[in-house]
Amino acid sequence: MSVLIQEDDFDLASELTTLRSGNSKVGAMVSFVGLVRDFSHDETIESIYLEYYPGMTEKALNKIIVEATERWSLINVRVIHRIGQLFANDQIVLVATTALHRGEAFAGCEFIIDYLKTAAPFWKKEQTREGSQWLETRETDVKRMEHWHNDTVRKSA
Amino acid sequence: MKIELVYFGRPREHLKISRETADVPAEASTLAGLLAWLRLRGDLWAQELADSRVRCAINQEFAGLPAPINEHDEIAIFSPISGG
Numbered sequence: 001m002s003v004l005i006q007e008d009d010f011d012l013a014s015e016l017t018t019l020r021s022g023n024s025k026v027g028a029m030v031s032f033v034g035l036v037r038d039f040s041h042d043e044t045i046e047s048i049y050l051e052y053y054p055g056m057t058e059k060a061l062n063k064i065i066v067e068a069t070e071r072w073s074l075i076n077v078r079v080i081h082r083i084g085q086l087f088a089n090d091q092i093v094l095v096a097t098t099a100l101h102r103g104e105a106f107a108g109c110e111f112i113i114d115y116l117k118t119a120a121p122f123w124k125k126e127q128t129r130e131g132s133q134w135l136e137t138r139e140t141d142v143k144r145m146e147h148w149h150n151d152t153v154r155k156s157a
Numbered sequence: 158m159k160i161e162l163v164y165f166g167r168p169r170e171h172l173k174i175s176r177e178t179a180d181v182p183a184e185a186s187t188l189a190g191l192l193a194w195l196r197l198r199g200d201l202w203a204q205e206l207a208d209s210r211v212r213c214a215i216n217q218e219f220a221g222l223p224a225p226i227n228e229h230d231e232i233a234i235f236s237p238i239s240g241g
Contacts, residue, residue, distance in 0.1 A: 118238070120240050123166035123167075123238060134170075134236050
């Protein structure tokens, strides 16, 4: 289980190789990569700037991972979140999980990215030709997070 | 009562401050009281630190406006989060 916050890009293939290495029980590996979109609110995004709260952000991410491992039997988890200035199509975030079976790997990965969106302290500023603005937590992200509190969902996977 | 204040996101940029040590009066012993006290610093502060526009953490845990503040706490004031 590991969390990394960095300015540098990451290499998906090598991250996944490391994540699965040394454990022949791993039967499923799921990864989610978030990218900088070049459109938001109908304006062209030139770049985004991301900042975080050193100390608290790592703690919050580790807490999310612990919660995921309590709900599903995950063998390993890797979260990498980039900060600083990023451009369209850049990778922002990686969430990768390994498990015995795909159900747990899928659910754990989705849970972690959904929680990260609403519970990990990151701040994102979009730079467009019109100027810049700090983004607020999106209502759709809050809905996705809340859906994990639903009892039927809680018992699934 | 001395506390550490850290700022992130929109208020950090607009108020041009990322960290300070503040000596706060007794009435600022909750997050709501602290924000009200900081808003007295001027129009820009009043606007940026409106209760509806900021979120807070105490010692690196999210906390609501009624939460009490203690000596030497690290209080973070920030705009709503948006990661991923």
